[in-house]
Amino acid sequence: MRRMLPARAGTVRFTRTPCPWDGIDDDRRRRFGRGFAVMTREPSVDRPFRLERSVLSVPAVSPELFPKAHAGEADCIMLDCEDSVPPEAKEAARNNVIDGIRELDWASSGKTLMVRINGLDTHYMYRDLVEIVEAAGERIHCILLPKVDCAADIHLLDRLLSQIESAVDIPHRIGIEALIETAAGGLNAGEIAAASSRLEALHFGAGDFAASCGARTVNIGGLNPDFPGDPWHPVLQMMVMACRANGLRPVDSAYGDYTDTDGFLAAARRAAALGFSGKWAIHPSQVGLANMVMTPTEEEVARARAVLAAMERAGGAGRGAAALEGRMVDIASIRMARNVVAMEAALKGRRGPA
Secondary structure: OOEEOOOOOOOOOEEEOOOOOOOOOHHHHHHHOOOOOOEEEOOOOOOOOOOOOEEEEEEOOOHHHHHHHHHOOOOEEEEEOOOOOOHHHHHHHHHHHHHHHHHOOOHHHOOEEEEEOOOOOOOOHHHHHHHHHHHHHHHOOEEEEOOOOOHHHHHHHHHHHHHHHHHHOOOOOOEEEEEEOOHHHHHOHHHHHOOOOOEEEEEEOHHHHHHHHOOOOOOOOOOOOOOOOOOOHHHHHHHHHHHHHHOOEEEEOOOOOOOOHHHHHHHHHHHHHHOOOEEEEOOHHHHHHHHHHHOOOHHHHHHHHHHHHHHHHHHHOOOOOEEEOOEEEOHHHHHHHHHHHHHHHHHOOOOOOO
16 A cells, blocks of 8 residues: 655655555554554755754753853753643743843854754643744744654644744744654654655653653663663664664763763763764753764864765776775665765754765
């Protein structure tokens, strides 16, 4: 069976390939799970390229921190209306975000400005979105939606953003980034990643994910000494595959103990090794560490350029592979090398190779 979702201007057309769940009634699908359908993109979506090596979470109840974040080294500033804001302060936090966006010159900072609204499971979400985007949407790059369980959550946010943008004439299309922090979200990562052409990134939320799974944790984003390895590896690998298959950025979770530099670095390096391009920071001291780990070293950039040059020479000679420093490089090596060179180019403010 092959289905086409309706296409409209500015969106991507998806096709659904057959999967083992086809022919199974809806009740059994609900009991046994969803998210195993493979979504393929035709054509590919030209999403904005944004650096998110470090995503600094700034509590919206603390507006005195906004100027410090604005002047800091984080690639992305996330003004948080959700977990860091108690219920009685939600309205004040909303107003703080609006004032902070209006009063600071975020455009000249070169940073991505993102707002984390409250989740769809709360009655705060719709007011966060409507009030903040109507008042300051022209300066916002992305909205971060927490506790995303399925593609329908993204569809709803997409439609609401379209309506607000049209109503108040926002000149650009605001992006969506999604937090995978529930068991359902982890299972449905592929479905979520293919849900909208607005979607730019998936973020992992280790704390709420652990709670959703009933996992015993010692430190948010850290390891458990009773578990032989990284307990987050399965969901992180699923997220990377979902992101890379759909042209999204994978961003790793916060690390709760901001005094544990070694633990943060180890977690960031594990994420980078899997293919993550960024990591959260809950304290300014973590920003430089995230940037360091997620930035290609000079040696990595030099090797990537050497790989591209060797393959160009091989191609000119009609060969599909080449030897470089005693190692074979091929077409797959080109793809990996281009990722490194693209990151290095973005850091210099110019676009990397296609």
